[in-house]
Amino acid sequence: MADLTALKAAALTEFAASGYLGTSIARIAERAGVSKASVLYHFESKEALLASAVGSAIEELEHLLDRVGTGDLGLEERKVFVEGFVQFLLRNRLAVHIFMNQRGTLADLTVMRRADALIERIAQFLMERTASLDEHMRFGIALGGAAYLLANAGVLPGPQPDDIEVRESLNRILIGLLVPEAAR
């Protein structure tokens, strides 16, 4: 029996490095050491394979957003969210890379619309009260920049581990940008 986890990992790596459209099922199969037909035996389609490969990342982000709730934005809740978000980014670099860089191109795939809904929730959570253009832009730059930076930092080399220094630096910068009321 084939290792479905290894199959999903191979798909995630290839989809992030070469893009969903630029990756053939045959190449994923080759990387995992099975035949193309075998891949399609375990996953009913290429799209289903992508959905399965990024599924855990989507669920992790959903849980993070559920935990923080939809209520009004407390100062402490924001800090908690930022730290959880940074952890999510560091643990799901490849999936985040796919979301960030292929969102528009793959807008017709169900799984991508699901990811879009999560981004929408984050935006609402952070911007509910603030109407100033400067704050909107700063929030967008902070979240988009952090996600993009981590997702694209060496997709192929991937040397940086879940470095604790990087995580703490990110926490500091993002809290400074997203929770301006926080003591400085």
Added chain:
Amino acid sequence: MADLTALKAAALTEFAASGYLGTSIARIAERAGVSKASVLYHFESKEALLASAVGSAIEELEHLLDRVGTGDLGLEERKVFVEGFVQFLLRNRLAVHIFMNQRGTLADLTVMRRADALIERIAQFLMERTASLDEHMRFGIALGGAAYLLANAGVLPGPQPDDIEVRESLNRILIGLLVPEAAR
């Protein structure tokens, strides 16, 4: 005679919206009102069409970097660069979208390697002296976030014009992040 400018504009729009791999020459031809063979009469290949479509954006960024020089980073030079960079982003949203989201996928295309070299120059220009991890991360977040935010803000709807308010807000935020010595 076909309007080569319209052809390049159609290609730029489709490549940004659907991705280079997800866009067929036939669709670009249809959008421009000509035949597929006619497109390939004016551009020797799909890759050459992409290079031509993003060419002016690349040249504009090259000139910006040449103007600012490679010498040591003066405080005023940084401000000038930031404002020029923001203007570049606002004037080349579609090309920036392609660079940001398809850099890895299209790494084998000559024009993409040229764009990569420019990103490298920007990084060197801003980080020459500073070795602190926090500053590296903050610079990356600021530049990447601003570029990503603008490039992906409504690729299809594209309602926002070169809004003067957006430009000034961006200048303020980026100068605050990239030129910390600046008066506040």
Added chain:
DNA sequence: TCAAATCCTGACCGATCGGTCAGTACTGTG
């Protein structure tokens, strides 16, 4: 006016893709 150059197109080609299918090998169970 006429020939050369330019512009443009439909028809075609080989390659690649996602997906199907019939059949084989293996494994567990009664």
Added chain:
DNA sequence: CACAGTACTGACCGATCGGTCAGGATTTGA
């Protein structure tokens, strides 16, 4: 042993893609 279910594969199919080509239409210029 017999049988059933699971895992897996090579061969194949229709569709789409980038690119070629021979030839028709249009423009140019002497």
